[in-house]
Each structure stands twice: as C-alpha cells, then as structure tokens.
Amino acid sequence: MTAVSQPLNPTAAATTRRPPRRFLHALDHWFLPGFTVVAIGYLLVPIVVMIIFSFNDYQGKFNFVWHGFTLQGWFHPFDWPGLPDAIKTSLFIAFLSTIGSTILGTFIGLALTRYSFKGRGAINGLIFLPMATPEIVMGSSLLTLFVNSGLQGGMLNGIVPKGVLFPLGFTTILIAHIMFNISYVVVTVKARIAGFDRRLEEAAMDLGADELTTFWKVTFPLIFPGVLAAALLAFSLSIDDFIITSFVSGTTNTFPIWAYSIIKNALPVQINVVGSMVFLGAVLIVGLSNIRQARGNRA
Amino acid sequence: MSATSLPVRAGPTGPSFRQRIGKATPYLLLAPGILWLLIFFILPTFQMFLTSVSTGSLDNGFKLTFSGAAYVTSLTKFGPQFLNSLLYGGMATLLTFAIGFPVAYTIAFRGGRWKNFLLFIVIAPFFTSFLIRTISWKVLLLDDGPVLSFLRDTLHLLPPDASVIGTPIAVIAGITYNFLPFMILPLYVALEKIDPRLIEAANDLYASRAGAFRRVTIPLALPGIFAGTILTFIPALGDYVNATLLGGPQTQMIGNVIQSRFLLLGDYPVAAALSFILMAAILVAVSVYARALGTEQLTG
Numbered sequence: 379m380t381a382v383s384q385p386l387n388p389t390a391a392a393t394t395r396r397p398p399r400r401f402l403h404a405l406d407h408w409f410l411p412g413f414t415v416v417a418i419g420y421l422l423v424p425i426v427v428m429i430i431f432s433f434n435d436y437q438g439k440f441n442f443v444w445h446g447f448t449l450q451g452w453f454h455p456f457d458w459p460g461l462p463d464a465i466k467t468s469l470f471i472a473f474l475s476t477i478g479s480t481i482l483g484t485f486i487g488l489a490l491t492r493y494s495f496k497g498r499g500a501i502n503g504l505i506f507l508p509m510a511t512p513e514i515v516m517g518s519s520l521l522t523l524f525v526n527s528g529l530q531g532g533m534l535n536g537i538v539p540k541g542v543l544f545p546l547g548f549t550t551i552l553i554a555h556i557m558f559n560i561s562y563v564v565v566t567v568k569a570r571i572a573g574f575d576r577r578l579e580e581a582a583m584d585l586g587a588d589e590l591t592t593f594w595k596v597t598f599p600l601i602f603p604g605v606l607a608a609a610l611l612a613f614s615l616s617i618d619d620f621i622i623t624s625f626v627s628g629t630t631n632t633f634p635i636w637a638y639s640i641i642k643n644a645l646p647v648q649i650n651v652v653g654s655m656v657f658l659g660a661v662l663i664v665g666l667s668n669i670r671q672a673r674g675n676r677a
Numbered sequence: 678m679s680a681t682s683l684p685v686r687a688g689p690t691g692p693s694f695r696q697r698i699g700k701a702t703p704y705l706l707l708a709p710g711i712l713w714l715l716i717f718f719i720l721p722t723f724q725m726f727l728t729s730v731s732t733g734s735l736d737n738g739f740k741l742t743f744s745g746a747a748y749v750t751s752l753t754k755f756g757p758q759f760l761n762s763l764l765y766g767g768m769a770t771l772l773t774f775a776i777g778f779p780v781a782y783t784i785a786f787r788g789g790r791w792k793n794f795l796l797f798i799v800i801a802p803f804f805t806s807f808l809i810r811t812i813s814w815k816v817l818l819l820d821d822g823p824v825l826s827f828l829r830d831t832l833h834l835l836p837p838d839a840s841v842i843g844t845p846i847a848v849i850a851g852i853t854y855n856f857l858p859f860m861i862l863p864l865y866v867a868l869e870k871i872d873p874r875l876i877e878a879a880n881d882l883y884a885s886r887a888g889a890f891r892r893v894t895i896p897l898a899l900p901g902i903f904a905g906t907i908l909t910f911i912p913a914l915g916d917y918v919n920a921t922l923l924g925g926p927q928t929q930m931i932g933n934v935i936q937s938r939f940l941l942l943g944d945y946p947v948a949a950a951l952s953f954i955l956m957a958a959i960l961v962a963v964s965v966y967a968r969a970l971g972t973e974q975l976t977g
Contacts, residue, residue: 402886414783417776418798421857424813425805431816442816482710493703501707508718510907510963511956512915514932518939518952519721522728525945529738533724557717560710618806620918621932625939634808641812641922653809660804664797 425657432650439644451647455655458648464636465652467548471632472616475555480609482556483563484601490564491571508561516558517625524550524626546628554626555619559612566611570604614660722956729949739945747950755934755951762930762955765845765920766913769852773860773909774902776853781864781901786873799861807855811922814851818842818923843925851919859908867901868894903970911959931955 434441435448456462490501508516526532528544543550578600582592620634627635637649729747733739784795802810817824818841829835841847871894879889895902917932924930931951938948 410779410783410787414780414795417780417857418795420776420854421798421802423817424810424854425802427813427816428805428809431813442819443821482713485706486710489703489706493706495703501711504711504714504719508714510911510959512911512932512959514915514917514935515952515956516718516721518935518948519725520717521939522945522949523717523721523724525735526724526728526739533720533727553717557713560714564710614803618803620806620808621915624936634806637806637808637812638918645812649809649812653805657801657805661801664804668793668797 428650429654429657432647432654434647434650436647441645441647441650451651455648455651458640458646460631460636460640461633461648461652464631464633467551467630468617468633471548471551471555472613475552475559475616476609476613478552478556479559479563479612480605483560483608483612484567484605486560486564487567487571487604488601491568491574492576505561505564508558509565513558513619513621514625517554517622520550520554520557520622521546521625546626547630550626550628551623551630551632554622555616558619558622559615562611562615563608566608567601567604570601570607574600617656725949726953728945729947729953731946733946735943735945747946748954750947751950751954755931758929758931758934761845761920761928762914762932765849765852765928765930766910766916768849769856769913770860770906770910772849772853773857774906777857777860777864777905781861781868784861785865785868785871796862796865799858799865802855802858808918810855811851811918814847814854815842815922818847818850842923843928845924845928847923848920848928848930851923852913852916855916855919856909856913859912860905863904863908864898864901867898867904871897899970903967907963907966911963914959915955 431441431444432451433447433449434444435446435450436443437445456465486501486505489495490498523533524543524546527534527538528540529535534543543553578596579592582596583589587595618634619632620638623632623635624638631639633652640646641649727741728739730741730743730745731739732742732744732746780799784792784799788795816822819825820840820842825835825839825841829837829839841850875897876889876893879893880886884892915932917930917936920928920930920933935948935951935955938944938951942948
C-alpha cells in the first residue's frame with residue numbers, strides 16, 4: 379500500500395495540503411505533549427500547596443498565608459480537639475465498609491459473570507444506578523429513610539429496632555458507605571473475571587475437586603488481584619467521602635466531616651499534615667506494589 | 678478424562694443435590710448485595726418521594742397528605758440555583774473535556790514507556806481528600822494568594838481590586854479541577870483500545886489526518902466520551918462543596934439549597950422535592966444523551 383501511494387503523494391498532496399499538514403505536525407509534536415505537561419501540573423498544584431503549607435509557621439487561626447518554615451505541624455500532627463477521634467472513626471468505617479462491600483460486591487460480580495439466570499439486565503441496571511445518582515440525592519434519601527424509621531408511617535418503622543438507624547451515627551455511616559461501594563466493587567471485580575479461563579475450573583473438577591475446593595484453590599487465587607483492587611478502591615472512596623456522610627453522620631465526625639466543620643472558624647496546619655501523610659502513604663503503597671509487580675513480570 | 682470422572686460425580690445422592698444447589702447458586706450469591714441495595718438505595722428513594730408529598734415538621738412528625746406544595750415551592754423559588762447548577766456543571770464538563778481529551782489522547786498514543794507514570798499522576802489527586810484539595814484552591818485563589826498577587830502586583834494584568842474567590846469563575850475552576858481525572862480515565866481507556874492500524878488504514882485510503890481523526894478516532898472513542906461526561910456532569914450538578922468553599926452568596930447551587938434545607942432548616946418536604954427533581958432531571962438527561970450517542974455501542 380505505502381509503496382504504491384508513495385510516488386503519488388509527494389507531488390499531488392504536498393502542493394495542495396502543505397500548510398494544514400505542517401500545522402497538524404506541529405500540533406502533534408509540540409502542542410500535545412506540552413499541553414499534557416501543563417495539565418498534569420494543574421492536577422498537582424493543590425497537592426503541592428497542601429504539602430508546602432503543612433510546613434507553614436502560620437499566624438492567627440487560618441493557615442492561608444505563608445509566614446515561614448517550621449516543623450511544628452509535623453511534630454504535633456493530631457494536636458487539635460476532635461481530630462484523633464475523627465481519624466479513628468474514618469479508619470474504622472473505611473475498614474469495615476471495605477470488608478462488607480468487597481464481600482457483597484464480589485459475590486454479585488461472580489454471579490453476573492459465571493452464571494446465566496433470569497433478570498440479569500435488571501441486576502446490571504441496579505448496579506449502575508448508584509453510580510449515576512448524585513451523592514447528594516443518595517445522602518438525602520438515606521437521611522429521610524433513617525429519620526422516618528423512628529417516626530409513625532416511616533417505611534422501616536417497626537421492622538428495624540429503634541436506635542439502630544436513628545439517632546444517626548456510626549451505624550448509619552457504615553450502612554451508607556457499604557451501599558455506595560458495592561457498585562464500584564462489582565464493576566472492578568467483573569472486569570477481572572471477564573478475562574478468566576473457565577476451563578481451569580473444569581479441569582480442577584475433572585481431577586476430583588468439589589465446588590468449594592475448586593473455588594478456594596483455583597477460582598479465588600485467579601480473581602484475587604481484582605478483589606484486592608476493588609477493596610483498595612472501596613477503602614479510598616470510603617475514607618474520602620464527604621457529601622453522603624454529611625447527611626447520615628448525625629453528631630459523629632469522620633475526618634472530612636471534622637475538617638469541614640472546623641474550617642469555618644480555623645484552618646489548623648494539622649489538616650495539611652494529615653492530608654500530606656495520607657497522600658505520601660498512598661503513593662508509597664502504590665509505588666511499592668508497582669515495583670513488586672514489575673519484578674514479578676520480569677522473573 | 679471426563680469419562681473417568683463421570684461416575685464419581687454421578688453418585689447416588691450427588692447429582693440432584695448438586696444440581697439444585699447449582700441452580701440456586703447465582704441467586705444465593707446475588708441475594709445479600711442486592712438486598713442491601715434494595716433496602717438502602719431503592720427504598721430510601723421511595724421514602725424521599727413520600728416525604729416530598731408530606732406536610733409537617735421534624736418536631737411534630739410528617740403526615741402523608743399527597744400535597745404538591747413542596748414541588749410548587751421548589752420549582753418557583755429556586756430557579757436561580759437550578760440554573761447555577763446547570764451552568765457551572767455544564768461549563769465544568771466542557772472544560773474537563775477540552776483539557777482531558779488532549780491529555781488522554783497524548784497518554785494513549787504518545788505515552789510510550791511513560792504511560793503508567795502519567796496515569797499514576799492523573800489519579801494522584803485521589804490520594805488526598807477532595808475537601809483538602811478544594812481548600813488548597815482557596816489558599817491559591819485568595820486575594821492575597823500567590824495566583825492573584827502574581828497577576829496583579831507583579832504583572833499588573835489585573836486591577837488592584839480584582840478577586841476570584843466568591844465568583845462563578847472560582848466555583849467552575851474548582852469543579853473542573855476536582856472532576857478532571859473522572860474525564861481523563863474513561864477517555865484514556867477508550868482511546869487506548871483503538872487499534873492504530875485502523876487509523877493507518879484510513880490514511881492509506883487517502884483520508885486526511887483530520888478526516889481520519891473525525892471519522893475513525895472519535896467514533897471509536899464515543900463510549901469513553903459518554904462515560905467521562907456522565908461521570909463529570911452528574912456529580913458536578915449535585916456538588917455543593919466547591920460552591921461553599923470557593924463561591925459566595927450569589928453562586929449558590931441546588932446542592933447548597935438541598936443541604937441547608939435538610940441539615941440546617943429541617944424543611945424536609947421541600948428538600949426532598951428538590952432532591953427528587955434533581956434525580957429525575959438527571960435520569961431523563963442521561964437517557965436522552967445515551968440515545969443521542971447510540972446506546973448499543975455504549976453498553977456493548
């Protein structure tokens with residue numbers, strides 16, 4: 379093809395199409411990479427600001443203006459009323475909701491990819507809906523459910539024991555986090571199972587393994603990377619959630635709720651320090667797992 | 678192989694029991710998670726609708742009266758806030774697309790061995806809290822902040838009383854920033870899947886580069902464009918954090934109204950009606966949009 383078109387092109391096309399070609403060439407070679415570098419800088423700017431301001435020797439209540447370098451914030455990272463409790467709650471909720479949503483979501487993912495059954499379309503729709511609903515709608519509808527569970531005529535009134543769903547608190551936050559995480563776990567796990575060779579399971583069964591043994595010795599190890607990725611995603615979504623949590627938290631504080639409530643009156647350096655710690659910790663974990671994976675691939 | 682294993686599997690009690698379990702297995706696997714979604718996602722939506730057609734207050738309880746008063750209030754009093762949401766969400770979605778497409782394209786086709794590193798940086802913002810990133814923008818955009826002081830005092834590009842915080846520009850910039858990775862990632866996934874030989878074939882068949890881009894690359898990237906715009910526009914419509922932290926009294930979005938009606942004023946019926954209208958509008962918009970782009974291509 380190229381051999382045929384080569385002699386034709388330089389004479390015919392070069393004269394007529396030269397200016398746009400040169401323009402497109404410049405676009406491709408200089409503009410796109412340059413633009414990408416600038417855009418990536420834009421993505422990183424607030425993170426860099428967060429880390430720099432965690433070393434700020436700020437005056438007054440608000441850590442907004444640079445006054446000089448200090449390590450005070452890093453020496454006292456949790457030194458603010460309510461902060462240690464908020465971090466503890468955030469970690470507990472993230473840990474428990476990750477376990478809950480990963481189990482429930484992996485089950486659904488397995489059912490959707492490995493079995494044929496009636497109502498698959500409806501199930502897929504139900505999984506998609508929470509991801510296509512704004513957080514504020516999910517948060518506010520959960521709030522009406524929880525509040526009404528204790529009121530006459532409420533939907534769960536009389537079914538759920540009083541005090542479980544209302545007053546709002548740890549339990550309601552956990553319920554909400556499991557709910558919004560399930561869909562993300564299903565989607566992540568499904569993507570992994572889709573490339574799965576079912577003949578491996580059949581081989582195990584032919585060799586006399588029963589269904590449970592096959593699952594634990596063959597299926598689970600193969601889908602484990604997907605399950606792990608889903609769990610990490612669920613953990614990070616849970617620990618960062620603000621909008622839904624703000625509707626169902628009552629007087630319980632998670633870290634984002636605590637930070638939001640405090641910034642009206644003060645912006646302590648501890649917010650930057652904790653944010654930087656989480657960021658650097660996450661980068662370290664991802665970096666290490668990438669290095670391990672690269673080694674594994676080479677070996 | 679199967680010949681030897683068959684007798685083992687077809688024991689006297691084996692097949693019927695196993696078959697029965699086998700038929701029920703998908704339902705047993707689905708049940709807990711689906712029940713959770715039905716009770717804590719579908720049921721609350723019904724409860725919210727019932728609340729929106731009830732009258733009463735938090736202290737005296739709500740009575741189901743099927744009154745449409747809350748909807749009348751919602752639609753007549755909060756036009757500006759609905760409009761702000763649509764405007765800021767729409768602008769931010771267009772901007773994330775304008776920024777995100779070239780970035781996704783470059784990473785997918787020109788990334789080379791930097792690909793994974795670039796993707797890692799794109800998702801790096803997720804490693805910090807959404808709230809802290811928005812606070813960082815506030816620090817940057819304040820009247821005494823680095824961006825404004827540089828443009829105003831060093832370059833003299835802005836008048837001395839220029840300010841960004843409190844204006845729609847700050848809110849749109851914040852939303853654009855916060856949702857940019859949600860646009861880049863699906864676009865990247867779609868572009869990365871495109872077989873470069875298809876584009877070469879178009880060029881060999883005398884398509885100009887712009888023509889090949891328009892008639893090969895873009896149609897193949899449609900699922901990514903759909904996913905990216907949905908993932909940006911929907912959360913942007915309901916957002917109130919950017920409007921609260923970066924905006925002012927004039928930049929209230931519908932999320933601000935819903936949040937304050939529920940959590941500060943306790944005016945549940947109107948808040949529920951607003952939330953319900955928002956959800957219904959989004960469902961309609963998404964289905965129209967999906968149909969316009971061609972659903973079969975998108976879900977398949």
